[in-house]
Amino acid sequence: MPATAATSAQAVVAFENICLKTAPSFGGAADAAKSFGITDFTDLGSARLGMTRDNSLGVQIKPGVECAITTPSQADRTLSSQFGAAIARFSSGHAPGRFPVAIVVGGQPFIFQHDRQGGEALVMLKPDSTRGADRK
Numbered sequence: 297m298p299a300t301a302a303t304s305a306q307a308v309v310a311f312e313n314i315c316l317k318t319a320p321s322f323g324g325a326a327d328a329a330k331s332f333g334i335t336d337f338t339d340l341g342s343a344r345l346g347m348t349r350d351n352s353l354g355v356q357i358k359p360g361v362e363c364a365i366t367t368p369s370q371a372d373r374t375l376s377s378q379f380g381a382a383i384a385r386f387s388s389g390h391a392p393g394r395f396p397v398a399i400v401v402g403g404q405p406f407i408f409q410h411d412r413q414g415g416e417a418l419v420m421l422k423p424d425s426t427r428g429a430d431r432k
Contacts, residue, residue, distance in 0.1 A: 306332075307353065307367045308378040311418040314355055315363035316386040319420065320402040325357045364419040369412070376410050379418055383408055398423060 314328045326337060326344060334346040334355055343362075347354040354366040380391035387399045396409040404422065411417040 305372075305378065307365055307370070307416060307418060308375070308382050310353055310355075311363075311365040311379065312382045312385070314357075314365060315418075315420055316382060316401065319363070319386070319406070320404040320422075321360050322357050322363045323359065325355070325363055329355045329357075358425075360422070361425045362419065362421045364417055364421075366418075367416045369415050375416065379408075379410050 310329075310332045314325050314332070315322065318324045318328060326346070329346055332353055333348040334353065337344045337346040343356055343358045345354070345356050352367060356362065356364040356366070376395065377391070379395075380393065383399060383401075384391040386401050392399065392408065396407050398405055398407050400406070401420070406420045407423050409417070409419045409421070411419065
């Protein structure tokens with residue numbers, strides 16, 4: 297298997313273990329990230345950011361709101377379908393074919409996005425969090 301496919305699979309496995317398995321609260325996400333080599337986190341108040349020493353895998357955690365895994369750009373064209381299959385294992389069992397998509401996980405709705413601009417970002421975000429700041 298080419299190195300890019302292995303790295304891509306690692307990003308999806310990391311997303312599954314760090315984000316999906318700890319959703320909807322993401323309470324154990326930082327602990328789960330340690331098994332992927334992310335041991336140091338920067339606390340930004342509402343979010344925690346971490347990265348492996350070689351910068352090959354990153355995580356952003358906003359408890360109860362968002363969890364994202366980032367990697368450098370990947371050549372693996374199956375990454376989106378791998379991401380969709382991981383989401384399906386934790387939701388209705390239907391793998392999304394396109395992103396962004398709204399899916400219920402752990403009884404709560406999330407928007408899932410695979411952003412390939414400037415690298416890879418596998419993201420799950422609560423829909424109401426995108427407009428919460430201007431409702432106060």
